[in-house]
Amino acid sequence: QQQVKQSPQSLIVQKGGISIINCAYENTAFDYFPWYQQFPGKGPALLIAIRPDVSEKKEGRFTISFNKSAKQFSLHIMDSQPGDSATYFCAACRIQGAQKLVFGQGTRLTINP
Amino acid sequence: DSGVTQTPKHLITATGQRVTLRCSPRSGDLSVYWYQQSLDQGLQFLIQYYNGEERAKGNILERFSAQQFPDLHSELNLSSLELGDSALYFCASSVDSRSGNTIYFGEGSWLTVV
Numbered sequence: 001q002q003q004v005k006q007s008p009q010s011l012i013v014q015k016g017g018i019s020i021i022n023c024a025y026e027n028t029a030f031d032y033f034p035w036y037q038q039f040p041g042k043g044p045a046l047l048i049a050i051r052p053d054v055s056e057k058k059e060g061r062f063t064i065s066f067n068k069s070a071k072q073f074s075l076h077i078m079d080s081q082p083g084d085s086a087t088y089f090c091a092a093c094r095i096q097g098a099q100k101l102v103f104g105q106g107t108r109l110t111i112n113p
Numbered sequence: 114d115s116g117v118t119q120t121p122k123h124l125i126t127a128t129g130q131r132v133t134l135r136c137s138p139r140s141g142d143l144s145v146y147w148y149q150q151s152l153d154q155g156l157q158f159l160i161q162y163y164n165g166e167e168r169a170k171g172n173i174l175e176r177f178s179a180q181q182f183p184d185l186h187s188e189l190n191l192s193s194l195e196l197g198d199s200a201l202y203f204c205a206s207s208v209d210s211r212s213g214n215t216i217y218f219g220e221g222s223w224l225t226v227v
Contacts, residue, residue, distance in 0.1 A: 036218075043115060043203050043218030044156070089156060099146070099207065099216060100169050103156035 002027060004092050006104025014112050019077040021107045023090035026071065030092040034101070035064065035075050038087045047088070048075070051095070080111045116140065117219035119204050125225045131192040134222045136204030138185055144168070144207045145187040146216060147179055151200040162187060163209065194226045 006023045013019045025033075031052055036044035050057045050064040050073065057064045063076040077084055090104040116139035126132055138145050147159040149172075158171035162181035173179075176194075181187045191198060205218040 041220065043117070043205070043220050045115065045218065046215050091156075099144075099214070100158050100161070100171055101156075101216070102158070105155045 002102050004090060004102050004104045006090050006107060008107060009105065010108040010110070012110045012112060013080045015080060015082060017080050017111075019080045019084065019109055019111070020074060021088055021090070021109070022072065022074045023092075023104050024070075024072045025092045025102075027092070027102075028071070029094050030102075031095045032099075033064070033066065033073050033090065033092050035062075036089045036091060036103075038089065038106075044089055077109075080109075082111045082113050085109055085111045115217040115219060117204055117206050117217050119202075119219040119222050121222055122220070123223045123225075125227060126194060128194055128196060128226055130194050130226075131190065132194065132224065134189040134191070134202050134204070134224070136187045136189070136206075136219060138187070138204075138206030139217055142206035142208055142217070143185065144209055144214075145181050145185070146205040146207075147173075147187070147189050148203040148205065148218075149200050150203060150221070154200075156203075159189070191224070196226050199224055199226045 034049035035047045037047045038044045061078045066073045087106045091101040093101045118137040120135045143164045146161045149157045159173040161169040179189045201221045203221045205216045207214045207216045
């Protein structure tokens with residue numbers, strides 16, 4: 001019940017295209033869903049996060065779509081750029097209590113120029 | 114630069130040995146987290162401290178222990194090391210322990226057990 005399943009494992013997108021990464025969770029108690037971006041040799045960095053009281057959140061070229069009934073959420077990167085090439089992790093946790101993030105397995109995104 | 118400092122960056126040690134990983138959180142952050150990243154298990158939460166007190170435990174082995182000192186830096190102690198403990202260990206910090214506060218990750222400590 002603690003799992004967060006992420007797909008695809010790897011993704012290749014042409015520059016200017018839309019990158020879409022999907023995640024599904026099982027624990028209905030989760031109510032905070034962040035996305036992290038990790039470059040080689042670096043730690044994960046928070047990209048954008050959403051709470052289930054909204055179905056979509058947009059920050060620049062990055063959008064999270066959230067479907068509470070399906071227990072799914074996704075990251076959309078519009079106008080993908082080579083500099084977006086990184087590994088992306090979705091995560092989930094409960095707002096109450098400690099922030100024990102449960103991470104997806106990660107998606108290695110490559111943006112071809 | 115996240116402001117979270119981890120040392121050492123790389124460490125190679127033999128099976129059965131003990132190592133200590135050190136973390137300095139961002140200035141002003143009271144909460145420290147330890148995560149393990151490996152190819153097969155992904156990013157796994159190990160343990161969290163808040164202002165010196167243990168706040169939450171995850172999939173941390175009994176051979177592993179951690180503490181947070183009065184100056185808020187934290188150490189993760191790994192003992193009786195096994196080959197499977199080879200991984201990237203991240204420290205992270207946040208202002209407090211409430212979910213929704215941004216967690217900032219360090220660059221990690223690469224541990225190789227041979």
